[in-house]
Amino acid sequence: MAGMATGDAQAAAGFVRRFQARVYGLALSIVGVPATAEDVAQEAFVRAWRFAGGYDPRRGAVVPWLLAIARNAAIDVVRMRRDQPYQPEVLVALLGAAEAAGHAQWAADEVADADRIRVALAALSREQATAVVLAIFYGLTAKEIAEREGVPLGTAKTRIRLGMARLREHFEVRDE
Amino acid sequence: MSEPHGCPGVRELLPELATGALAGDERASALAHVEGCAACRRELAALSRAADALLLLAPPVEPPPGFEGGVLARLGTDAGPALGRRRRRSLLPRVPRLRIAVAFATAVAVAAAAGAQAVRWQSADDRELARQYRQTLQVADGRYLKAVRMTTVDGQPAGTAFFYQGNPSWLLVTVDAAPADGAYDALAIDRDGAAHPAGTCQVTSGTGTAGYRLDVAVAAVAQIQLRSRTVPAAVLTGVPR
Known part of the structure; x- marks a missing residue:
């Protein structure tokens, strides 16, 4: 990260190589089209580079920070292409089924975090999981989720609230 | 100006705020409250960690060859080669x-x-x-x-x-x-x-x-x-x- 902040090209290359599969994988999960995902993932690295100063090591690991940037970049694209159908059910299945394939290179706490959140996600009702995924991965507001799911706004808000409360409860259980 | 929410009202909104699903006045009012309330800030941080952790579940996929070079090119020239004007x-x-x-x-x-x-x-x-x-x-x-x-x-x-x-x-x-x-x-x-x-x-x-x-x-x-x-x-x- 120090290299990112100071603009060293070699450090940038190493950084990209180390995280490209994570960033590209997330972008592909959201936008669904390889060429678009590649553009989104590259944009995410460029933003990470430009805003490396915004990364605060005290706030946590690099990966969640970088993935949040990638998610934002992907949402920008998804929002501009309103014709693209959302497939939250497919994404929920994909997230739940994620194998330990890439885990060899992951830090131990990342593996533990991923396992806990996967178990937590599996504990949500289908409606709650869909609402949470539409909000977090596709950047939809509660109102947009309500319209898409054909339910009242209050129902969409409740699904997000209960879903997130449950995720948080399962996720934090060993931390506190 | 909308009336600022108190803690109980804002607690209801924090899950939505953590996912990014909160919009408009509710978002502004919740953010304003969180700014000055340490307890709600901690709650929001915990919810945000859970929301961010969900992103870890996206399966890693190796990008096509040339990906790394593409990033470096964009970094080097800010946006790739210039076009004819x-x-x-x-x-x-x-x-x-x-x-x-x-x-x-x-x-x-x-x-x-x-x-x-x-x-x-x-x-x-x-x-x-x-x-x-x-x-x-x-x-x-x-x-x-x-x-x-x-x-x-x-x-x-x-x-x-x-x-x-x-x-x-x-x-x-x-x-x-x-x-x-x-x-x-x-x-x-x-x-x-x-x-x-x-x-x-x-x-x-x-x-x-x-x-x-x-x-x-x-x-x-x-x-x-x-x-x-x-x-x-x-x-x-x-x-x-």
Whole structure:
């Protein structure tokens, strides 16, 4: 990260190589089209580079920070292409089924975090999981989720609230 | 101004805030409360960690060959190789296609005219301009209007972005020398690096105009980008000062 902040090209290359599969994988999960995902993932690295100063090591690991940037970049694209159908059910299945394939290179706490959140996600009702995924991965507001799911706004808000409360409860259980 | 929520009201909103699903007044009011409340801030941080952890579940996929080189190229030149520039056009921008209320559209047109004068006719009488400017802001209870020059990747002037801080805040871009025609997506990048979509600008013969509502404070905008949907290197940027 120090290299990112100071603009060293070699450090940038190493950084990209180390995280490209994570960033590209997330972008592909959201936008669904390889060429678009590649553009989104590259944009995410460029933003990470430009805003490396915004990364605060005290706030946590690099990966969640970088993935949040990638998610934002992907949402920008998804929002501009309103014709693209959302497939939250497919994404929920994909997230739940994620194998330990890439885990060899992951830090131990990342593996533990991923396992806990996967178990937590599996504990949500289908409606709650869909609402949470539409909000977090596709950047939809509660109102947009309500319209898409054909339910009242209050129902969409409740699904997000209960879903997130449950995720948080399962996720934090060993931390506190 | 909406009444600020107390802790119980805000606790209800924090899960939505953590996912990004909260919008408008509720979002502003929840953020304002969290700013001054340590307990709600801790709760929001815990919810945000859970929301971020969900992103870890996206399966890693190796990108196509050349990916790393593509990133380095974008970093090195800011947006890849420059394109051949089209001839410069001096026609006035076409009538803006605004997706907002008529009163708001009127305010945009008045302010854009004042802003364009400020840029193009710098010899105009300053006092008259200042009067127009004040009047412009009074029309819609605005705070200020800011003009930012947009340039191509090779630093050539390509247009102007006008920011208006008010209620609502908005952005108007006029492009007069874009490197490629077609649709451009406008993005307002804030100081945290998050990009806020700010509409689409259709460019024909190098020129185009678009106005949109901004969902981020003008002071928080670190950069404005116009990105061609079809030509990757056709990117216009402007940095507000």
